[in-house]
Amino acid sequence: MVSQAGAVLLLETVRKTGLDQAISAALAPWRKSRAVHDPGKALLDVALAVALGGDCLADVAMLRCEPAVFGPVASDPTVSRLIDTLAASGEKALQAIRSARSEVRNHVWSLADRHAPDADGQVTVDLDGVLVIAHFDKEDAAATWKKTYGHHPLTAFVDHGQGGTGEPVAALLRPGNTGSNTAADHITTARLAPAQLPKKYRRGRQTLIRTDSAGGTHDFVSWLAKRGRWLSYSVGTTVTDTIHQHILKIPASAWTPAVETGGGARDGAWVAELTGKLLDGWPKGMRLIVRKERPHPGAQLRITDAEGMRITCFATNTAGRPIAELELRHRLRARAEDRIRAARATGLRNLPLHRAAQNKVWLQIVQIALDLLAWMPMLALTGTARLWEPRRLRFRLFSAAAQLVTTGRRRILRLTRHWPWTGEITAALARLALLPNPG
Numbered sequence: 001m002v003s004q005a006g007a008v009l010l011l012e013t014v015r016k017t018g019l020d021q022a023i024s025a026a027l028a029p030w031r032k033s034r035a036v037h038d039p040g041k042a043l044l045d046v047a048l049a050v051a052l053g054g055d056c057l058a059d060v061a062m063l064r065c066e067p068a069v070f071g072p073v074a075s076d077p078t079v080s081r082l083i084d085t086l087a088a089s090g091e092k093a094l095q096a097i098r099s100a101r102s103e104v105r106n107h108v109w110s111l112a113d114r115h116a117p118d119a120d121g122q123v124t125v126d127l128d129g130v131l132v133i134a135h136f137d138k139e140d141a142a143a144t145w146k147k148t149y150g151h152h153p154l155t156a157f158v159d160h161g162q163g164g165t166g167e168p169v170a171a172l173l174r175p176g177n178t179g180s181n182t183a184a185d186h187i188t189t190a191r192l193a194p195a196q197l198p199k200k201y202r203r204g205r206q207t208l209i210r211t212d213s214a215g216g217t218h219d220f221v222s223w224l225a226k227r228g229r230w231l232s233y234s235v236g237t238t239v240t241d242t243i244h245q246h247i248l249k250i251p252a253s254a255w256t257p258a259v260e261t262g263g264g265a266r267d268g269a270w271v272a273e274l275t276g277k278l279l280d281g282w283p284k285g286m287r288l289i290v291r292k293e294r295p296h297p298g299a300q301l302r303i304t305d306a307e308g309m310r311i312t313c314f315a316t317n318t319a320g321r322p323i324a325e326l327e328l329r330h331r332l333r334a335r336a337e338d339r340i341r342a343a344r345a346t347g348l349r350n351l352p353l354h355r356a357a358q359n360k361v362w363l364q365i366v367q368i369a370l371d372l373l374a375w376m377p378m379l380a381l382t383g384t385a386r387l388w389e390p391r392r393l394r395f396r397l398f399s400a401a402a403q404l405v406t407t408g409r410r411r412i413l414r415l416t417r418h419w420p421w422t423g424e425i426t427a428a429l430a431r432l433a434l435l436p437n438p439g
Contacts, residue, residue, distance in 0.1 A: 002066055005402030005413055006425050007052055009432070011070070013376040017111070018438030019104045020044060023368075026100035030085055030093065037074040042082050043097075045073050047368035050347040053394050057083065057352065068404055068411065087357035097364045098196065101371060105167075106198045111435055112378045115386075117160045117167075122232075123201050124159040125169060125193045126336035127211045129180055130343065132351055139356040142176035151351055152178045153363065154185050156193040157339040159210075159332070160374070162261065164386055166339045167374035168367040169196035173351075173360050183219035186211065190224070194231075205232045205318075210333045212236040218282070221315060225283030234316045234330045237288070239304040243313060246278050247290055248306055258291060259324045261332075268294035271327045274313070286315050289323050289330075338389070345390045346370055379435065380428035396421045397428075 014020050024040030031039050048070070049060045057079050064073040074082070086093040109116040117123060134141040134150035141150050156170035170192035172185055194207055201207045209224060209231060216237035224233040237243075250272050258269035274288040282288075292309035295301060305311050314330045347366040351359040373393060377386045388396070400422065403414045415422045 002069055002402045002404050002413065004052060004062060004066070004398055005069070005415060006398040006400040007048065008069065008413060009376050009380065009397060009425065009428055010048055010051055010372050012429060012432045013372055013379065014044065014048075016379070016432055016435045016437065017104050017108050017375060019100075019368075019372075021438060022100040022104050023097070026096040027086075027093075029096075030082075030089065037072070037078055039082055039086075041071075042074040042079055043086075043365065044368070045070065046079060047365045047372065050365060051369035051372050051390070052398055053390075055347055055349055055352065069413070083353070083358055083361050086361045087355065090357065094360060094364060097368075098192070101368065102196045105169075105196060105371070107438070108375050108379070109198065115164070115378050117158050117164065118198075118201065118206075120161075122206050122208055123197055124161075124208045124210060125156050125190075125197075126159055126166075126333055126339070127154065127156050127186060127189055127193075127209065127215060128336045128340060129154050129214060130340050130348065131176070132348060134176070134351065138351065138354050138359070140173070140175040144176040145180065148176075150176045151359075152176050152180075153348075154189050155340070155343065156189050157336060158197075159335055159339075160378070164378060165342065165374055165389065166335065168339075168343070168370045169193040171363045171367055173356060173363055180214040181217050183217040183223075186215050186217070186220045187223050190220075205230060208232045208234060208329075210234045210330065210336075212333065213238050216315065221286065222283050225286065225317060228283075228285065228317050232316070232318050234314055234318070234326070234333070236312070236314045236330070236333075239311050239313055242278065243274065243288075243290070244304050244306065244311070246274055246276075247272075247292075247311060250274075250290075255292070256322075256324050258293070259328050261328065266293075271323050273323050282315070283317075285317050285319070287317070287319070287323075287326075288313060288315050289327055291327055342373070342389050343370060346373065376428075380431045381424070382427075385424060397425055400425060 023044050024038050027039040045063050046060050049063055058076055060079055063070040130153055131144050132151045133148055143149055144152060152174045154172045157166040157168050160166050170189045172189050190209055213236035215235045221235055224231055254272050255270035258266040258271050260266050271291045274290055290313040292311050295310045316326055318326060346369050351362060353359050353362055373390050400419050401416055405412045405414055
């Protein structure tokens with residue numbers, strides 16, 4: 001009997017996308033002579049364990065106990081030494097892993113065709129911070145703005161749209177006391193994210209950077225504006241007293257009803273564009289769009305709200321489109337919270353290692369795991385199953401048991417017939433089998 005037999009979906013995704021070959025080639029410089037285990041496979045094994053629900057290096061044991069399915073898996077000391085070696089190499093090792101992921105991502109999107117996140121000609125990248133609690137003293141752990149203790153990584157995810165989930169393209173490890181609106185960190189993350197995308201999206205404003213109000217600083221918006229020939233942006237801004245006073249002067253006729261994703265008017269919400277001297281000092285071509293909306297029942301108004309309405313605003317450099325459409329596009333940034341929730345459930349609930357350099361490698365492992373959990377549904381699942389988050393994928397697909405039978409020099413994995421989602425697993429494996437082999 002084999003437990004976690006549904007994990008063959010991830011194994012087949014690794015094989016069909018060529019991720020195993022790319023990671024092995026990238027980490028070849030760190031393979032010692034006479035080494036039994038390939039560093040690339042060892043790192044990928046840890047990522048698979050994290051994708052299946054593990055949250056520390058030792059959880060790779062769940063793969064080691066099934067060698068007929070997962071192959072030879074390195075021991076715990078070997079895995080720990082590999083992480084220490086990569087951590088000691090610093091940015092060189094991290095860049096090698098990033099380059100391998102970028103190469104494979106380009107191939108995966110071409111395999112996905114119309115299901116790829118760039119099917120409409122534009123890629124949306126959402127930047128958002130996440131607080132990671134530390135339960136004991138670790139390097140760079142500090143008191144956070146929420147009066148907890150830990151780290152404050154800044155992440156970037158490609159949004160797959162309404163018909164999918166999302167995949168990580170950058171993660172910057174930061175101390176817990178780092179401010180939410182630190183422009184230098186947003187710039188660094190915004191540099192790393194496009195490097196993960198195919199080269200054709202680094203021109204012609206085919207990449208959209210979205211952030212909440214934490215990114216609404218002069219320095220970050222100015223940096224985005226200087227790259228306006230190939231970057232679009234939609235950045236939330238804080239409602240200052242000056243903006244608040246301008247909003248109070250907007251005539252009723254200037255407000256346009258906000259819209260829903262289906263195209264209908266959004267009940268109790270309106271949008272307007274702020275112009276004039278208010279934009280002095282901001283980059284040329286920036287538009288400032290404000291929304292007012294009736295607060296939800298029980299919501300508490302803020303001092304910046306007006307006339308019983310919740311007020312929010314954002315800046316963008318997109319011209320020639322209705323402001324209601326731009327406001328809807330920015331509002332969909334809330335999907336980044338779903339990506340953060342998925343990341344927390346996939347190795348980002350805590351940073352298990354002590355030194356910051358080690359935890360930077362751990363962040364790369366988490367991103368590989370999240371890549372697999374995004375690529376497998378994109379390539380193999382259909383309908384609502386494409387929207388399943390990691391916890392549901394583990395419960396319904398990966399945790400399925402099976403019997404391993406060897407006959408005629410072949411190994412056959414027989415999934416239990418009465419499992420409710422056996423049909424989903426077999427259909428997904430059939431779709432993966434139709435994909436061309438890499439190389």
